[in-house]
Amino acid sequence: MTFPTVSLIGAGPGDPGLITVRGLKLVQQAEVVIYDRLVHPEVVQEAPAEALRIYVGKETGLHYVPQEQINALLVSHARQGLRVVRLKGGDPFVFGRGGEEAKALVDAGIPFEIVPGVSSAIAVPAYAGIPVTHRKVATSFAVVTGHEEGGKDIASRDWATLAATVDTLVILMGVKGLAKIVDHLLSRGCSPETPVAMIHWGTTSEQHTVTGTLTDIIAKATAAGLEPPVVTVIGEVVALREHLQWFPEVVTAQHETLQEMRIRTPRPDETGIAGGTVDDVDSRTRPARTHSQEVP
Ligand SMILES: C[S@@+](CC[C@H](N)C(=O)[O-])C[C@H]1O[C@@H](n2cnc3c(N)ncnc32)[C@H](O)[C@@H]1O
Numbered sequence: 352m353t354f355p356t357v358s359l360i361g362a363g364p365g366d367p368g369l370i371t372v373r374g375l376k377l378v379q380q381a382e383v384v385i386y387d388r389l390v391h392p393e394v395v396q397e398a399p400a401e402a403l404r405i406y407v408g409k410e411t412g413l414h415y416v417p418q419e420q421i422n423a424l425l426v427s428h429a430r431q432g433l434r435v436v437r438l439k440g441g442d443p444f445v446f447g448r449g450g451e452e453a454k455a456l457v458d459a460g461i462p463f464e465i466v467p468g469v470s471s472a473i474a475v476p477a478y479a480g481i482p483v484t485h486r487k488v489a490t491s492f493a494v495v496t497g498h499e500e501g502g503k504d505i506a507s508r509d510w511a512t513l514a515a516t517v518d519t520l521v522i523l524m525g526v527k528g529l530a531k532i533v534d535h536l537l538s539r540g541c542s543p544e545t546p547v548a549m550i551h552w553g554t555t556s557e558q559h560t561v562t563g564t565l566t567d568i569i570a571k572a573t574a575a576g577l578e579p580p581v582v583t584v585i586g587e588v589v590a591l592r593e594h595l596q597w598f599p600e601v602v603t604a605q606h607e608t609l610q611e612m613r614i615r616t617p618r619p620d621e622t623g624i625a626g627g628t629v630d631d632v633d634s635r636t637r638p639a640r641t642h643s644q645e646v647p
Pocket residue numbers: 364365389439440441442443444445446447469470471472475522523524525550551552553554555579580581582644645646647
């Protein structure tokens with residue numbers, strides 16, 4: 352297999368089994384691995400023992416590496432002739448800043464390859480038993496960010512058109528902004544009974560889903576103490592979960608807080624995912640104990 356100087360690889364949404372065959376082969380030959388918070392530690396461990404591992408994930412309250420610095424890291428290691436793997440959660444081009452990093456490589460004249468990944472936008476709902484389309488229920492879906500950036504308010508999105516033309520809405524980075532999004536959808540004619548699911552740490556042993564309607568989802572998410580990362584699905588497909596749920600989840604009784612959760616059917620082979628520091632992979636085993644920022 353040929354190895355371009357830099358490979359921008361989608362590591363999948365959490366479950367380490369969801370990286371592609373090509374992505375895994377490239378990781379196994381890497382000399383430098385630069386990786387994000389949502390990448391499972393087992394994927395990083397696939398790199399040769401002598402490979403340099405650089406953690407550049409974003410976590411609330413902690414210093415993180417600015418994007419320009421990540422771009423510079425890619426360029427400087429590639430210029431040393433090293434095989435550089437840039438591992439990103441999900442797919443690198445879905446709210447992953449993969450386009451910015453690829454452009455930095457183009458500008459620096461460095462050859463690169465994109466290895467698409469399984470995006471959380473589809474895989475996380477699937478692990479919650481929610482197909483984003485279904486012949487009889489939904490024939491279109493849109494993936495949108497709920498994150499406000501660069502002074503751009505959530506209100507600037509055309510929610511009326513989205514709600515009128517798309518059957519299923521998948522929202523990434525939408526925990527903080529969800530109340531506003533729900534308000535916009537309701538004020539633009541969405542039925543208050545529209546089903547909603549919020550899936551926390553999907554595809555991992557920490558997966559937990561809160562379901563409701565546009566009317567009560569905010570109260571339910573607040574009661575459950577939901578924090579990022581969460582994929583939110585809005586639309587009739589959510590109701591299919593009742594029949595299609597297949598993946599064991601962390602469960603909470605209605606009155607319990609997240610901390611009081613009990614694990615019903617843990618998967619012994621899964622360690623979960625979390626943030627950490629350079630070469631600190633082994634300690635990154637419990638995703639729910641760290642907090643990610645909703646930053647692409
Ligand atoms: C910066 S975006 C990156 C998306 C990624 N490139 C992808 O294709 O999945 C991060 C957001 O993706 C969603 N996300 C990623 N992995 C997730 C997971 N395992 N469970 C729930 N949400 C997840 C959350 O909305 C999170 O805030």
